[in-house]
Amino acid sequence: MRALIVEDEKRLAAALKRIFEDQAFVTDVVYDGKSGVEYALCAPYDIILLDIMLPDIDGFEVVQTIRSKKVSTPVLMLTAKDSVPDKVNGLNAGADDYMTKPFATEELIARIHALTRRSGEVVLDELAYADITLDLTGCDLKKENASVHLSPKEFEVMRLLMNNPKSAVLKETLILNVWGAESGVEDNNLEAYISFLRRKLRFLNSSVTIKNLQKIGYRLSQEEG
């Protein structure tokens, strides 16, 4: 499932991205209306999250434009104002639902699911590799009947690794996606988490190990016997 987030406030955008990714969406983020239209027209999304207040053209215009181009992806509008005109305008312009900021994460998730269920897809809630399974709804890592709890950051790191089981995941990618662009975290921080995860994998007695590629990053691998 793919999601597009159109939101100019970077921090909120990052938080939303996280939420969507926790729901197993592949997520693109853009920070203005023009890009929103471009992206919506160029790639097939299952849902578009759209802020009304944007630096260039506003959310209403974005919906209108993409609808006029026959894109029928569900649109969830986000607005700081709880005013009736906004809602009406949004729905008239072609949005499928709206939410007012601030909002509870649970409510957002519920609405996301309501909108995407409608389009008839199944929501992926597990990631598997070799003998382990990552539960995307809870936050734990399982092997057969055993399971360990993962903290949010451990979970994010593991999810990225399990999403790219074939290739190495760059240290840059991991840090960017787990801590964010300008977090300024040290490599050692990531290393500590890798260490935490390795301990938990040993605890589970899994055949999965996290391999280091010097100067590059990490990848999962399965130990023989």
Added chain:
Amino acid sequence: MRALIVEDEKRLAAALKRIFEDQAFVTDVVYDGKSGVEYALCAPYDIILLDIMLPDIDGFEVVQTIRSKKVSTPVLMLTAKDSVPDKVNGLNAGADDYMTKPFATEELIARIHALTRRSGEVVLDELAYADITLDLTGCDLKKENASVHLSPKEFEVMRLLMNNPKSAVLKETLILNVWGAESGVEDNNLEAYISFLRRKLRFLNSSVTIKNLQKIGYRLSQEEG
């Protein structure tokens, strides 16, 4: 399809962005080499357009860096000079194609399509020569079922040699691409690495040898029986 443009001249960059967008690419533009590397490492692009002359680090170094991180996105280099050394360096460093400025829009479009078509069809993750194979996703050299691990620099040297199996690779080219422009490493350093690689080839019992051409450089060759 997503494109990244790395070009410091704003007006040219804007023109390029327009061209890409007309071809239905979602396009990011950055104006210096450092940002180019960051973007390339953090998002999946289908093509990267890269100017050689950039304010901070040059285009060669950009390609070299992202390739050393195993990013295999096709790179189209742009150069004002039509000099052979530039082309050679670019292609050795891991670029897929180059164009000299000024250029015709049609030619650019044709090259873009050639490169992205290619990437759609085959994912290049191995380099082969005679009886050996270089795994570009991991860091190892294989012969049949045996394999040896290569360190980052060993890997780079080997990749350059295997990229140019027909001709000799100049010592300067090797040093430039593996150690960088102003590293000031001695020839003996390269010799040491050649020696490491030879040992590993012997270990693999490969028919491949690294031949020295006095005062020039090295080339791969296959020993008979």
Added chain:
DNA sequence: TCGCTTTTTAAGAGAATTTTCAGCTTGACG
């Protein structure tokens, strides 16, 4: 605030990689 979990930081051990050096071999050329 207290107690718990999570995250960050720090430090040292340990590995892996890279560089350096000395002595040796090879090839070119008179």
Added chain:
DNA sequence: CGTCAAGCTGAAAATTCTCTTAAAAAGCGA
């Protein structure tokens, strides 16, 4: 041959990266 420059190699030294702990700091709910 003899000599010199260029190249080769193994070993040690130096450096850089990584791993693992433990402890400090931060966050969070009761």
